[in-house]
Amino acid sequence: MTNDTTYRQAIEELETILRALETDTVDVDDLTARVQRSAELIRLCKQKLRNAESAIERVFENLEEDDDDTPAADSEEEETPPGPPRRPDRPFPSGQLPF
Template identity: 70%
Template sequence: MTTKDIHNMTYREATQELEEILRAIENDAVDVDELTQKVQRSSQLIKLCKEKLRNAENAINQVFNEENCDTSKNNTDETPNGRLF
């Protein structure tokens, strides 16, 4: 597989490349000279995946926080403590 610039990769592409690297290592298809490169690339891909997951989590939390604020404003007179349940 041609290595794609890590900054232009999607989460799916990064995880697929990680799986390919893992399969190659498990099948002894990587010689010692390549192993260091594969491990370094894997580290970069893992960092990218973690960053993308954190960004997604932050975006989702922001949506929920905004929704909770809107719900609290709209329901404060209807429910005790502004809670739905």
């Protein structure tokens, strides 16, 4: 088993082995080798899934750290200077829309 085998390749090979086992096309002498190869592929898939899970957790942790460093939205609103006063007959100054 090589380290450059992708998760998809490993799954496809496992499916091929499973189909062969289900159709009884595997010779008894070849059965042990196929079962061993399946075990290797399963270990590889589990490791790739664990690595992906760890990487995703790190991304979310970094996002949470970024959120902690960002000032709260309330403080930003307080620092924003007020716009021109609005007249009751014109809800938005100079015909501008709020977006």
